[in-house]
Amino acid sequence: MREIFIERDERLLRIAIKDNNTLMESFVEENSDEPKIGEIYKGRVKNIVPAINSIFIDIGLEKEAYMYFSKELKEEGIKKGQEFLVEIIKEPINNKGAKVSKNISVPGRFMVITKGGYGINYSKRISNEEEKLKISDIISPVDGYGITIRTEAVNASEEVLLEEKIRLLRVIYEMEQKLKYSLNLGKIYGDNMILNRVISENLGNKCKIIINNEEDTKAVKEALAESKDIIIEEYKGATSLFDAYGIEKEILKLRHKKVALNCGGNIVIDKTEAMYVIDVNSSKNIKGRSFDKTILETNVEAAKEIGRQIRLRNLGGIIVIDFIDMRDFSQKAIVMDALKDALKEDKGNVKVFPFTELDLVQIARKRRGKSIYEYLEEGCKRCNMEGFVLKLSYIEKLIKNEVIKAEKENSIKSFYIELDKNYEEMVRGDIFSFVANINSLKNEIYLNFVDGIEGYKIEPLIFNSQKENVKNYKINAYEKYE
Template sequence: YKGVVMDVLPGLQSVFVEIGLEKRGFLHINDVSLFTPGDIALFHETRRSPCFKSREVQKLFKRGQEVIVQVAKEGIGMKGPKLTTGLTIPGRYLVLMPGTPRIGISHRISSEKERRRLRGVVRDLKPREHGFIIRTASQGKLKNDIKRDMDILLKRWDTIINKAKNSRAPVLLYRDVEMVPRVIRDIFTEDIDKLIIDDKDSYKEVKSYLEHNLPNMKDRLELYEGSYPIFDAFKIEDDLKQLYKKKVWLKSGGYIVIDQTEALTSIDVNTGKFVGNKDHSKTIVKNNIEAAEEIARQVRLRDIGGIIIVDFIDMENEGDRKKVISKFQEFLSNDRSRPQIHELSQLGLVEMTRKRVRESVAARELDPCPFCKGEGMIPSPSTLAIMLEREINRHFMMTGKKHLTVKIHPLNIERIKERLQPLLSKLSGYIGGSVTFVGDYGLAMDEVEIV
């Protein structure tokens, strides 16, 4: 985005930037790149000036200043998006870092010989003023393949530059490609056996792309023409429904409970119906390992980020604990968000962090329950009866009316029906009049309306 600085906050060493979204973006001094693209004046001072080297936000920015930023993390809850001036533009084999003259390489490329080769190829091809991250997919690729990807990215950057120069802020300069091309670029790699598409237009588009760019992968593409919806045929619909449930059952009969809050996510492991064999310790280890595998899967499926606390079933043996943690790390090794696991705490909890760049699936796709307003609980029948008694007494004392109609949700009338007659008698005697209960589906489970 080309944005406009709206507020400079020296105390927080941050600025708020208007980029045209619902909430203003937040840019901290630590997210201001030491390098800036030479052909865009991101700051009034150059990076060689004493002001830039001082790293004081009030000397770098002023209200009304235009700045080129990228969303590093989507807005979550009441917070606006987190911004950075360290721009990155992803391709299939490379990620362009405009104005950052360095070369990075994916940690998943383990061969030192291949790492040296790829660094050499990129070093020979790249412009001096720009940098690149070498992606895992570049492993084994020829120089021409990498050059083609680099040329596409540099051309894309030129387009962004031209739009920035000729557009008034705030304005969107570049958005990543749509879902299907993004899947091809980021996920459809050599270790994927098959890509199945049920839309003919998308299938033709992907087929054409593969024929021109990845001819060795085109035979892995398949058009689905089955009689059942594709998600049903491959049992994906069941997994989607599972995403919204707190309790996830394991094959052995145990289960995990996932609770997401704004601060962190807690995951509790339980044996449930799993009784195992006669050796109790082996049963617990087996249950914990199975739970660890499912937890690794669920955090990816639900896109859970931030702090995650896992409460495995207590294990007395140190060797068992290390075995479970080792397996957990193995299950998480393929996660693109690179979770970091810490050792078991003194309370027997496993602490882990997972990069959060957007809201979780639950936060994006679910709304708070209109009955409990997202609390997950409603008043019990006895609590509800006491609450109604207080509300009616309060209304009588304030208005003096002796004939009252009390509106509550119809389910609540059913829930307190055993307490209703004694409650009516008590209230009628107290106010010296009559009380009538009426069901109203427009009220929440904890709402009362008295007329």
Template sequence: MKEIFIERRESLLRIGIRENGKLVESIVEEKKNEPIIGEIYKARVKKIIPAINSIFVDLGLNKEGYLYYSGELKNKGIKKGDDILVEVVKEPINDKGAKLTTKVSIPGKYIVLNCYETGIKFSKRINNEEKKKEILENLEELSDVSITVRTEAINVDIKTLKSEISKLYSEFIEIDNSLKYSTEVKKVYGEDLSLFRILRNTIGQDPVKIYTDAQCDFNKIKNFISNEENVTLELYSEMRNIFDFYGIEKELLKLRHNKVNLPCGGSIIIDKTEAMYVIDVNSGKNIKGRSFDKTILETNLEAAKEIGNQVKVRNLSGIIVIDFIDMRDKSQRNIVMKAIEESFASDKGNTKIFPFTELDLVQISRRRQGKSIYEYMEEKCMTCKGQGMILKLSYIQDLIRNEILRIKEENNINSFYIEVDNVYRERIKGDLFNFMKEIDGIDKEIYLNYVENIEGFKVEPLIFQSQKVNLEKYKITEFDTI
């Protein structure tokens, strides 16, 4: 059974997916004034630079976006000041703005509408010719959008397809009206893209249970699943964060370790460089077999399966290079490649896998969807001048708050001793009120101690008066509330 956990805060959305009790995917999306992949904007052409075949456009945000100055746009005679519809295909990085395209589409679960095109097309994965013929005979072409029939469409009736086309077409009309009749540049489509992408890709023939802690998401999801019989929805209302309550937070924290052991005794090591992720496969203790070639194949196959899991659950994106153990029998490459492709089969439309190189390397390109767990959890350690990584203070505060709420919920205790790593001392002291607010400590007795070289933090309940007396020097007695 699949379970989807959705945790929303004012500026943050976290989604975790479990399959048969195991965390298999996580998404973190931060709300900020930057474009996200899949969003659609009414943009205005700021400058055209033929020398580099690029067009730079105003999106109504802090940074301009850019797109390829294609032959099609040249033939249309596009010029400075024109308003165009664009879709984000790559998020901004550092000083570089978002990469855009004029090939704009509106995705549904069974249908994708491609704006300002015509015709009916099918996913390459649909091989059922009878079903394709039935769909072509019963769907009408539209004059200003083309229809792409997705793989899942073969499992539903024509009425369902027509209903979704009607819904998506209404969204297109709103987008088209914004382009034609609005005077401002702005986002015209793309609220909660990650949420609905997860729902579309996860909900299918198997039972799914969805937990959400926000009433607004509960209402959206309830409407989305109105015709689904095998999906149940629950509104979570406890004080602790939903990720903490269901144990997902602990699973995510374990992912900070870059080494993952394989059942056969081998391991994979996941490292991040400036330009890419590098995954190294090691045979380790896998020496039980007499056949060298069989041992290598077994380790590489287990690694291929686990790499798919780790990439999805850590939400790695960009270029990923896998260094498999060298295979003397080159025919084994096809077996390992098939295993890699199977491990990414559920990662619909996000990954592209390239063939083995002569050095037994495999390259994977994966589309970005929100933040990786590293971006969300970690920050550079200034003590070692940015060479190491530590947990973000904001993330530490969330974990402390969850622990305080859990202890209070179980024991009705209102006094706590907290240890945090000394690297956070100056930042906490610089804004002590905000720290107390974020850990839900304003109305509680908090004893705070800074300790060298601990992994993040420690929280202990204070039950006896003697404990408080011994820790009196750490008690927070006043802080700036302005």
């Protein structure tokens, strides 16, 4: 059974997907005005630079967006000052604005309609010709639009498919009206983009959705009112949703390079300037008598886990995998099938290349949104930003969960906290915010900064003798309320 967990707080929207109790994907979106993938804006051509084949577009934000000055656009005769709709296809990075496309698309649960496309296309997972014929009898082409049929459409009724087609075309028509009559540049489509996208792409026949936010619960229930097999629950626990369901611990594990395999082997994921490199090791997998079988077993399990880790960590660009050398060519085909099968649910643009002469496998993957590391980590100030540490805001979230649990289960109101010295300057600069963020304005907090720990340690203080031992680290009342 598939489970989708949706957790929203004042800063982030986080979504996790589990299949049969195994975490498969995790998405994070920051509450900000930055453009996000899939959003659609009314834009105006600010500049055309043929030398770098780029068009720069004002979309009403501080940074201009850009798009490739393709042959088609040259033939179209795009001019400076011209206004049209654009879709965000790559989020802004550093000083570079968002990358956009003139071919806007609107996704639904059963199909995606693209303005400027042509005809009816089908998901690669719809291979049955009878199913394609059945859908083509229901969904007819529309001039000037491309319609991509999603896998779930196979199980939908004629009425539902037609209703969605009409709804998506209406959305595009309304956007075109805004382009024509609105004077302002800016976003005209895409509120709750990541939430809507994840829901539409990941619903199966049996699915459970757990949500911690009342407005999100209402929106999801309205969107899925006709889906009777989908269970929707609102979570009202004291700690965060991800903490309550053990997802937080699994996300923290994604910072580790080494991932253990059940067979006793492991994979090691390293990031270089140009690519990700994944090494497969047999390690403790020495129980089998056959050397070839042991290698095959390790490589197959590694291939499955690598597919999961690529999706979970949202790895993008070039990924190179160094499997354990296999003497038998037929074993390579088995491993390749396992890898492709592990990536078949990946909604990103992913391509797996055959084994090279050096027994390496290369994967090219277009990352969807930001990597999870960008929300977990920040540069380490003490090592001139060459290394990475957990973000203070994330550590505060983790500490808050532990404080709430200790208060609820044992009525504890006093805590000794150790933080890595990396955070000392930030925390001492605003003690009030730190204590407030860990839900402890009314608690006794003893705070110490030490070297050599990963993030933090927290200890509930039950006895007076414990408090006496750390009395020098107590945060005074005036510090909490200054």
